[in-house]
Amino acid sequence: MKTLILALSLAALSVATAHAEPVSGEIKKINESAGKITIKHEPIPNLDMDAMTMVFRVADPAFLKQVKVGDKVTFEADRVNGAITVTTIKK
Secondary structure (H helix, E strand, O other): OHHHHHHHHHHHHHHHHOOOOOEEEEEEEEEOOOOEEEEEEOOEHHHOEOOEEEEEEEOOOOHHHHOOOOOEEEEEEEEEOOEEEEEEEEO
16 A cells, blocks of 8 residues: 555655746647647756747637747647647746
C-alpha cells in the first residue's frame, strides 16, 4: 500500500512540474476551417520542444478570431487528446 501511495504521489508531482508555461511567438498563418494556427515560437519547456515554426490545433476556435498574421503573442500549449494544442493565447 505504501508503494502505491508513493507511486501516485510521484506521478502527481511529475504532472504538476510539467504544466504549460507562457511562450512568446509570432502568428504566421491561420486556418479557421481546420481549427489550426501556425506560430513561430520560442522553446516550449513543458513539451520539451525547441524553438521552431509549427502548426498547432487550438483548444477554442474563438482564438483564431482574436489574432491575425504578424501578431506577436504569448501562448500556452500542451498535449490534448494526443495533439499539441494551443490552450491560451494573448496579443
